[in-house]
Amino acid sequence: MKILVATSNRKKLRELMDILSPYGFELELPEETLEVEETGTTFLENAYLKARAYYQRYRLPTLAEDSGLVVPSLGGYPGIYSSRFHSIDFGGVEHGKDPDRANIKKLLRLMENVEDRRAYYYACVVLYIGDGGVFAEGRCEGAISREEKGSYGFGYDPVFIPEGYNKTMAELPPEEKNRISHRRRALTRLLEVLRWK
Template sequence: MRILIASTNKGKIEEFRRILEPLGFEVVEPKEKIEVEERGETFLENACLKAKAYFERYGIPTLADDSGLIADAISPYPGIYSSRFYSIDFGGKEEVKTTKDEANIRKLLRLLKGKKERSAKFVVVLFFYGGDRGFFVEGEVRGRISEEPRGEKGFGYDPVFIPEGYDKTFGELTPEEKDRISHRGRAIRKFLEIIKGCEGVFT
């Protein structure tokens, strides 16, 4: 089965590919980014907007991801603003010196500096859309924010997120270790359980 991933984020696409392709799915990467106004107030609303926009452009059953980090001390932030946290007014804007990911992390650590409360969670909603029908699944992993970035694997906030039961950040874990426990890995496995029962519906 061919599945289009509604994203041009190389890190996300690679995570989907690592899990789905060994199971016989063909992961299709968009040839170009579609500018989707993420005007939703929830991860689900934004995932739905992206899935429908990419399906309309490419005509391939589409899996969209909307995800983010929520730090309890400043909840609900970064939240649905995770990818552009550096640019929003909450907590003051952060200058992009190297990458947007680095600016997001720098702002997060600045806002948490000196705080004892460093618990956080990664949340994801996957919305699968095939034209006239679709469904969604959710995934979550709890952990805490480190004092400084550690590790160069992964992407986004991975270098500062330490999952429960570990002393390493996502940025220090191997891809296989991360896939077993990550919010996205958990959501993809839920998606697989549902899609198995939908044979012939979305193809």
């Protein structure tokens, strides 16, 4: 089954493809990336906004995903602001050319004196097929390290230690991350909802 993927993040796309291709899904990138403003107040709303925008343009079954890192001791931040955390009005703005690095720098700075380092990744996926769609969610529990390690993955992976590991997500090869990630869990649930597996 061919599905359009409503994302501008190539690394996210790669993970979605690696997880879904064994189930016979062919994921396609749109010809043109749309600027979709993520104005929702939840991951679900933002995933729907992205899916609907691409569906309305291309009229094809569309998969969107909104995800982020939730740190309870920071009141749930970065949360839905994960990709632009460095630039938002919370705990001071962090400058830098690479947004992922600036996000990590800000997170580690805000957590310098924080003992409770528990965190989780969250993903909400939406498959939009016309008059609506189906959604599913997934979580990956873990903790925030004190220093960056590893070079696989993207985003906060160099400082996220998944539960049961003593390595960061960025030290795990892609197959391992894709076995335990929030994205994997959300997609597995989506396939169950669709009775696909």
